Amino acid sequence: MDIKQLRAFITISETRNITKAAAMLNIVQPAVTRQIHLLEEELGVELFERGRHGMSLTHEGKVLEGYARRALKEIEQAKTELTSSDGALKGTVNIGILASLSELLSIALLRVIKKKYPEVNLKISIGYSGHLKEWLESGDIDLALIYGSLPSKFLDIQPIVREQLWLIGAYDSGLKYDQILQIQDIAEHSYILPYTPHRLRTLIEQGFSRENLELKIAAEINDLYVQKQMVKEGFGYTILPLVSMKNDLQQNSVKVAPIAHPDFTREVALALPNTRHISKLVHAIAQETIHCSKIAVETKAWLGGEWIGTS
Structure with a gap:
C-alpha cells in the first residue's frame, strides 16, 4: 500500500469514474486501474462495485x-511542516466549535x-459536543x-x-434577567430540548432527577x-448558556433568568488528540x-462566561 494507490482510491471514490480520476491525477487510465487492482490484491477485498452508473464503494471500501x-492528510501536513523554508506557518487546520459558540x-x-497567518486555510466545523469528540478522535x-x-x-x-x-422563554414570558430562580420554580414549564444523548440534555435531566422533579x-x-x-x-x-442567546437578547426577542443549581453549569474545554502528532x-x-x-470573556462578549483557563 503506497501513497499513489491511496490517492487513486480516494479520487475514484469521489468521481465514481476511473477516466475522470485519471484526468484529475494527470496519469493514464490503465495506471489508475492497476493501482486499484494492486491495492485490492494486497488487502484481499474488493473496494469498489462496478456498475452501469459508475463505481461505488463496497463496505470494505x-x-x-x-x-x-486521514493518512493522506497526515502526509500532507508533514510535508508542509518539513518543507516550509521560511518558517511561516501554512496549511489547513480544521477546528470544531460548539453550535452555541459558533457566532x-x-x-x-x-x-x-487571516491577519497573523495569511497562508493558513481555516476550516470550521460546527457541531454538538458528542459529534465534535467523535470527529476529533477519528481525525476528521x-x-x-x-x-x-x-x-x-x-x-x-x-x-x-x-x-x-x-x-x-418567549418575550412575553415574564422572565427577569436579575431574578434568580430555583429549580423548583421552573419545574412547571414544558421544555424544548435537544434529545439524548446530547450533553446539555444530560445535565438538565441530572438536575431535575436530583431534586425528584419531572422534566x-x-x-x-x-x-x-x-x-x-x-x-x-x-x-x-429551554435551558441554554447565555452566550448562545446574545443576538436574540440584543433583538429583544426572548427573556431570560438565571437558575441557581450546581448541576446547571458547564465547562467548555479545548481538546486535542493525544494519539497522533x-x-x-x-x-x-x-x-x-x-x-x-x-x-471574549474579558470583554464580556462571552455572556455569562467565567475564565478558568491557566493561560
Missing part, C-alpha cells in the same frame, strides 16, 4: 476510505488567523472546543471557560436555531483559539 483520508468565536478566530478535525466533562482516553482536554445555564418535554430538536425559534413562538421554554500549525491555532476565548 467505506472502511478504508476514512483511514485513507461568538468563528468570526473572531478567522479574523486573527484537528482540535475542538467541547464540553470539558466529556471523558476520553484519546484526547487531552483543557477546561477554559465555565458557564451558567439560564432559563429562556416535561414539549419538543425535542437537535438544531439550536430551530430550538430558539420554537421558544420565541411560545411552544415552550500535533503539528506546529495546529498548536499555534489552538493557542489562538484559547486567546480569542479569553478576550
Whole structure:
C-alpha cells in the first residue's frame, strides 16, 4: 500500500469514474486501474462495485476510505511542516466549535488567523459536543472546543471557560434577567430540548432527577436555531448558556433568568488528540483559539462566561 494507490482510491471514490480520476491525477487510465487492482490484491477485498452508473464503494471500501483520508492528510501536513523554508506557518487546520459558540468565536478566530497567518486555510466545523469528540478522535478535525466533562482516553482536554445555564422563554414570558430562580420554580414549564444523548440534555435531566422533579418535554430538536425559534413562538421554554442567546437578547426577542443549581453549569474545554502528532500549525491555532476565548470573556462578549483557563 503506497501513497499513489491511496490517492487513486480516494479520487475514484469521489468521481465514481476511473477516466475522470485519471484526468484529475494527470496519469493514464490503465495506471489508475492497476493501482486499484494492486491495492485490492494486497488487502484481499474488493473496494469498489462496478456498475452501469459508475463505481461505488463496497463496505470494505467505506472502511478504508476514512483511514485513507486521514493518512493522506497526515502526509500532507508533514510535508508542509518539513518543507516550509521560511518558517511561516501554512496549511489547513480544521477546528470544531460548539453550535452555541459558533457566532461568538468563528468570526473572531478567522479574523486573527487571516491577519497573523495569511497562508493558513481555516476550516470550521460546527457541531454538538458528542459529534465534535467523535470527529476529533477519528481525525476528521484537528482540535475542538467541547464540553470539558466529556471523558476520553484519546484526547487531552483543557477546561477554559465555565458557564451558567439560564432559563429562556418567549418575550412575553415574564422572565427577569436579575431574578434568580430555583429549580423548583421552573419545574412547571414544558421544555424544548435537544434529545439524548446530547450533553446539555444530560445535565438538565441530572438536575431535575436530583431534586425528584419531572422534566416535561414539549419538543425535542437537535438544531439550536430551530430550538430558539420554537421558544420565541411560545411552544415552550429551554435551558441554554447565555452566550448562545446574545443576538436574540440584543433583538429583544426572548427573556431570560438565571437558575441557581450546581448541576446547571458547564465547562467548555479545548481538546486535542493525544494519539497522533500535533503539528506546529495546529498548536499555534489552538493557542489562538484559547486567546480569542479569553478576550471574549474579558470583554464580556462571552455572556455569562467565567475564565478558568491557566493561560
